[in-house]
Amino acid sequence: DQQVKQNSPSLSVQEGRISILNCDYTNSMFDYFLWYKKYPAEGPTFLISISSIKDKNEDGRFTVFLNKSAKHLSLHIVPSQPGDSAVYFCAASLIHFNKFYFGSGTKLNVKP
């Protein structure tokens, strides 16, 4: 049973526009969430995180929103750049356990 789901396997966006990647989770006990970016032939790299005590965290062009009642988080990239083209994974954990559960990823393509 997958506890973290990314229902969109792919997303295509024009350069300069907003990219919105979505993630849903089922375990209401999760209290820490991350987004990772993965280029082909490389391991995932950490992008941004949010704890359950917040509903928004911003880092430059990247903003993560958390809606606990809906068990939903999203990653906004504004403005999108061609270099953002990659697979994006969301992950959730119980912070004190340090175990992360990953979604299946969304492949973002930013068109020039």
Added chain:
Amino acid sequence: SAVISQKPSRDICQRGTSLTIQCQVDSQVTMMFWYRQQPGQSLTLIATANQGSEATYESGFVIDKFPISRPNLTFSTLTVSNMSPEDSSIYLCSGGGDGGDYTFGSGTRLTVV
């Protein structure tokens, strides 16, 4: 963040053989984990590599099939034993501190024929 070197990057192995994957971290990390990513699926946690003691395995993974070593805070190995084609996957190690931004190795793409 720590940098993790993982090798081999890829291998093609005969069924029934074993492959050991190594991860070297450039600094000491509290936690190390091993994941598997099968085509089109999520990263699935195999086990937590514990320094100086037996690894903690997730449901569906056993030590006889995936023995793990972690002799110190900068190094860990995962062995995929008695391989079958179903073991074809990408294997990733990860390391980091307490609830923070974990870094990953570059992955090992394993094909079993």
